[in-house]
Amino acid sequence: xxxxxxxxxxxxxxxxxxxxxxxxxxxxxxxxxxxxxxxxxxxxxxxxxxxxxxxxxxxxxxxxxxxxxxxxxxxxxxxxxxxxxxxxxxxxxxxx
Numbered sequence: 262x263x264x265x266x267x268x269x270x271x272x273x274x275x276x277x278x279x280x281x282x283x284x285x286x287x288x289x290x291x292x293x294x295x296x297x298x299x300x301x302x303x304x305x306x307x308x309x310x311x312x313x314x315x316x317x318x319x320x321x322x323x324x325x326x327x328x329x330x331x332x333x334x335x336x337x338x339x340x341x342x343x344x345x346x347x348x349x350x351x352x353x354x355x356x357x
Contacts, residue, residue, distance in 0.1 A: 265348055273341035279334025283327045290323035292316055 291298060294305030294314075303316045 263348075266345065269341050269345045269348060273338050273345070276334045276337030276339075276341060279330050279337065281334075283331030283334060287323060287327040287330065290320060292319045292323070 292303075293299060294303070295308070299305055299316045299319065301316050305314045305316075305319075306312070307314070
């Protein structure tokens with residue numbers, strides 16, 4: 262298998278990783294504040310700016326990212342598949 266085919270495969274696997282994160286890991290995010298797990302009702306204060314973020318705001322932000330990451334992962338898988346098929350087709354027409 263050529264280096265290009267390996268690159269297409271790696272790109273497809275990265276897309277699958279994005280989809281897996283959106284479906285599995287993004288469903289129940291672990292919200293942290295300064296390396297400590299934040300519990301429901303908790304508040305985190307940014308040491309540099311003094312801005313506060315609640316647990317609920319952080320969960321909402323993580324949930325909003327899920328469809329974006331999943332869609333991007335799907336697009337990356339589709340693009341990698343296209344590259345794989347195009348490379349296979351060019352190999353067949355080149356006689357290789």
